[in-house]
Amino acid sequence: MTSTSAESIMDAAAHLIERDGVEAFTMRGLADRLGVAVTSIYWHVGGKDALFDRLVERLLGELANLPADGSSPVERIASLARNQRRVLIDRQHLLAIAHERDRTPMLFLPIQQTLAAQLAELGVTGTDAALVLRAIQVHVISSAVMQFSAVRGAKHDEEDPSLWTDDWPDRELVRALQSPTDYDAVFDYGLDALVAPLRDRRQPSGSSEY
Amino acid sequence: MTSTSAESIMDAAAHLIERDGVEAFTMRGLADRLGVAVTSIYWHVGGKDALFDRLVERLLGELANLPADGSSPVERIASLARNQRRVLIDRQHLLAIAHERDRTPMLFLPIQQTLAAQLAELGVTGTDAALVLRAIQVHVISSAVMQFSAVRGAKHDEEDPSLWTDDWPDRELVRALQSPTDYDAVFDYGLDALVAPLRDRRQPSGSSEY
């Protein structure tokens, strides 16, 4: 009764990828998992490309209607960014697929409108708003894309100590750089810097700059 | 006289990847290009993994000794970041390889020391310096990693206009978001925000905060 519908195939694929990673995924492996001939997958969802495209669509769905908590526009923008990031980190493998299929720009879309509304409340509009909006989006998505790869890389190789001369004065810095990167802290630092210029903004009293 | 040394194999591989992309690269294709049997490549440089590792090493070499122009520490930090970014964009395909092999953290290393020196001039040391340093590095590398994928993606698909209701008040914003992203501008905006907190810093008069 493993009714081999398109939807249940996608579920199995997502599960397999989540467990073994994208690079370990094969059509034949998926077919085995489903107890089905490979070719039957082609009938239901199409080839690997179509299957991955559908997975990205799923991720896009999860990104829609994210909550924006906070009592001020700036706080809501930061909240939105953090919530988007959380989903992307939770769905690392789907994010990796979106990346390698050149679909990362689509990840902008789901929260674009909400972000724009919050910026409008701050009086940020037009090309200014577009720039800020994209800067935030690139920060969220690109740092998530890289974190995934970076964290996996950190498990294998030891630090290269030869790059630091032993007489470098700031021992605390050297020690900090030798311990693994806290990507959450790095992300928050960057996000805070990005929204800082928005903090001393008038409410929509007009559009005066300077 | 195409002396098939390890070095000339790497040159050919880099050229092929630069021209046709990473995903189009095959061992057999490289062998054809060199007018040689596939197996001979294995003797000189090893398998595909070893070959890609060497390419990343090359990229690391290019990242060493980047110039840091500017009359103040903050300007030199920004200059360093921009120069690193330029190399990464120029070597997009090698960056993509480094990314998919989980080697992006290694790209931090070549300019880490120079960056630390400039931060020290500003009185930023210890764990503070480590955080700022990593925030800058993540900004440079991750945005470059993503830009590559995003720009290629933008060529295929048209914008999805259904997401913007026609009565959205800010027409200028909608128009700006429909035109392709200017990643240079987005990068500069982010970099500027990241170094902004460093601008109102004392010279190494001490370590007083607040």
Place this chain on the structure above:
DNA sequence: ACCTGAACACCGTTCAAGT
């Protein structure tokens, strides 16, 4: 020391054939 061809174990995908 260097290069080769044959062979192996994998891929994704197509297609004619079944029910």
Place this chain on the structure above:
DNA sequence: ACCTGAACACCGTTCAAGT
């Protein structure tokens, strides 16, 4: 409408064999 097995054109890699 749904599922199958066989077959094709590719991969990366190993290894015994040549010179």
